[in-house]
Amino acid sequence: MSARPWFARAALLCALAGAVTPIAAAGVRGTVLLLVAGVAGVVITVAALYWALTRRGVPRAAAVGATMAAPIAVVVVFVRAHLLWVVLLTAGFAVLALLAARVALRRPRDPALEHFAPEVEHPFLIMNPRSGGGTVTKFDLPRLAAELGAEVALLAGPDPVDVVALARAAVARGADLLGVAGGDGTQALVAGVAAEHGLPFLVISAGTRNHFAMDLGLDRADPVAGLTALTDGVELHVDLARINGRPFVNNASFGVYAEIVEDPAYRDDKTRTVLARLPDLLTGPGRTRLTAQLPGTEIAAPQAILVSNNPYGSSDLAGLSRRDRLDRGVLGVVAVTVSSTRAALGLLRRTRTRGLTRALAGTVTVDADVPRIPVGVDGESLLLDTPVRCTIEPGALRVRVPRTRVRRRPAEPAVDWVRLLELARP
Secondary structure, X not given: OXXXXXXXXXXXXXXXXXXXXXXHHHHHHHHHHHHHXXXXXXXXXXXXXXXXXXXXXHHHHHHHHHHHHHHHHHHHHHHHXXXXXXXXXXXXXHHHHHHHHHHHHOOOOOOOOEEOOOOOOOEEEEXXXXXXXXXXXXXXXXXXXXXXXXXXXXXXXXXXXOHHHHHHHHHXXXXXXXXXEOOHHHHHHHHHHHHHHOOEEEXXXXXXXXXXXXXXXXXXXOHHHHHHHXXXXXXXXEEEEEEOOEEEOOEEEEEHHHHHHHOOOOOOOHHHHHHHHHHHHHOOOOOOOEEEEEOOEEEXXXXXXXEEEOOOOOOOOOOOOOOOOOOOOOEEEEEEOOOOHHHHHHHHOOOOOOOEEEEEEOEEEEEEOOOEEEEEEOOEEEEEEOOEEEEEEEEEEEEEEEOOOOXXXXXXXXXXXXXXXXXXXX
């Protein structure tokens, strides 16, 4: 018998205990004080956080200070009223309720189906020594790959290299496996060639973020492990997405996020760049009016759209964390529409509001009131003609991975109390 109903009941009981504890321990008067002080602290903190994210300079610094000071002030009030222990006990019940809820709502592991990986005789690997801060050189990947019988092409020159042409030339010479040690953008382009010719594709985590490698279960800190798939690997048949015909393995972003990716400072300091541009998302007028068309649905005037090769976890606001599966045959769509302060605050609290839209689709068409728009494709900035059409090719890519790769747990689910009630019923 499944333990999930029992965890659902435990979550509901802990939530109830947390709600009753202040009244039972502090009485009506103490509970009113807790509520007033607590609500005031939350309102001030959220408002200050909003200002911190939507302003610059001195106003932002002052708001950051208020964000830190408000919770401290609330704790002082509770201590002086001898109610801090009540707050801590209530918080403990809340934490237990959250942990039990996540266990109850967590989906059973559904691993991707593994396929037999035939031996290869002429593997061809493209390696970028500049990617990931010099990972290729640091781990001596070219030498290790050559010892395993692979032909290695280094992108060492100062001039851009057409990796698609390089991969196609290798196929013409008889390559029976293509692989990349580099960024996700390069991975996607070469993966497209592998899919066109029905060849296995090898991923080596030598880029900066390596999101595709992470979602395949590869250890991003150990790029050498990816090479072991040449001699002891299995195949995963995963989906390949395309945007105006160009392949992508992670996501395509439109609107404000695409403009952030386009910023030259983004690659060197992503966090600082996002914070500097975030006010444009929350309060600034959009430069371009976007529209997303999905089968049976239209998303009008969002400030940001993310289309991903399979959906990201629902507990991730921006859809930039991870995907449990890469073989569901659907695109994930996340659209952000911030039309008011209230909507902005709802997004900052990571609650479901009208400002956040999630959907699944086989095709997504993004149009605009201009002939060309910036699009971030797997972290690289492109300028594409509108309308921009995203599609997905189910099972088009044969990815060769180590047999002993990491088995990742599914992403933590969002807490859904209605679903918990359904699970708790006998």
